[in-house]
Amino acid sequence: MPQLARRLRSFHSRRIAIPVDADALVLDVGSGDKPHWRADVLLDRYAGAEYGGQRSGRAVARITRPLFDADAADMPFADGVFDYVVCSHVLEHVPDPEAVIKEITRVGRAGYIEVPQAASAKILDFPSHLWWCRLDGDTLVFTAKHARAFDPEIAGYIERSGVERELERLMDRAFDYRIVSLHWTGTVDIRVEGALDPLFEATARSAAAQHRAGESFAGRMLTATMALPHWGSRRRKPVLFDDIVKPELRTGTGERLQRRIYRAGNSDS
Numbered sequence: 001m002p003q004l005a006r007r008l009r010s011f012h013s014r015r016i017a018i019p020v021d022a023d024a025l026v027l028d029v030g031s032g033d034k035p036h037w038r039a040d041v042l043l044d045r046y047a048g049a050e051y052g053g054q055r056s057g058r059a060v061a062r063i064t065r066p067l068f069d070a071d072a073a074d075m076p077f078a079d080g081v082f083d084y085v086v087c088s089h090v091l092e093h094v095p096d097p098e099a100v101i102k103e104i105t106r107v108g109r110a111g112y113i114e115v116p117q118a119a120s121a122k123i124l125d126f127p128s129h130l131w132w133c134r135l136d137g138d139t140l141v142f143t144a145k146h147a148r149a150f151d152p153e154i155a156g157y158i159e160r161s162g163v164e165r166e167l168e169r170l171m172d173r174a175f176d177y178r179i180v181s182l183h184w185t186g187t188v189d190i191r192v193e194g195a196l197d198p199l200f201e202a203t204a205r206s207a208a209a210q211h212r213a214g215e216s217f218a219g220r221m222l223t224a225t226m227a228l229p230h231w232g233s234r235r236r237k238p239v240l241f242d243d244i245v246k247p248e249l250r251t252g253t254g255e256r257l258q259r260r261i262y263r264a265g266n267s268d269s
Helices: 002-016 049-054 097-107 152-161 164-172 198-205 213-233
Strands: 026-029 041-043 067-069 084-088 110-116 131-136 139-144 179-185 190-193 261-263
Touching: 002 179, 002 213, 026 097, 084 097, 097 110, 097 139, 097 190, 110 131, 131 179, 152 164
Parallel strands: 026 041, 026 084, 041 067, 067 261, 084 110, 139 190
Antiparallel strands: 110 179, 131 139
């Protein structure tokens, strides 16, 4: 029971608790199949099933709120328009994490970043990850990967022996040690070490999906249950298209955002 309580507290801290009030405007960058419960606007460049290898749950992104199909390194949003930006398990997938973080801190005033901790990922890692991530003091460090596994010999043993899922469950007992959790305000200090190998990047992008529909469903149900007491803190004011996009993208129509996909430069997509 103490172990279960720790895992539930961790889940609540990472996926439920968010320091905003009901008037705040919240963006989820790379929302995928598990968008943050409090997000008012979603952004995901790879919403379709053809990009399912980038996700561990459903193959397609969930369009539960207005979703912008746009590059996280070049967002269509105006400066400082969001009070809070969530970016969870996205930066390890992108070719230029520094550019994405620059955009996150441009469009948002504060937020939360979560990435896999390198020490854990070097034991078990997702095939589409491009970077080893760690914190060096207050600096978020990305080191370029050149192969899926840190040690191919150990990775081969884990695969041959069939202990991967058992090992993963064991490591998940102390999940907070498997991740880097960074709450930021204003700016994010970042350092990138090395450069991506184009061949490895292409291989990672085409990695086969490892979907775990049962775990994804359980996560959504747990999120819904834990978020229920906070439902009153969700934003009720409508979000206008022109209020959040860059000036050059505004239409002047007073359009309210709807639960559908928007593409940069075309509010009618």
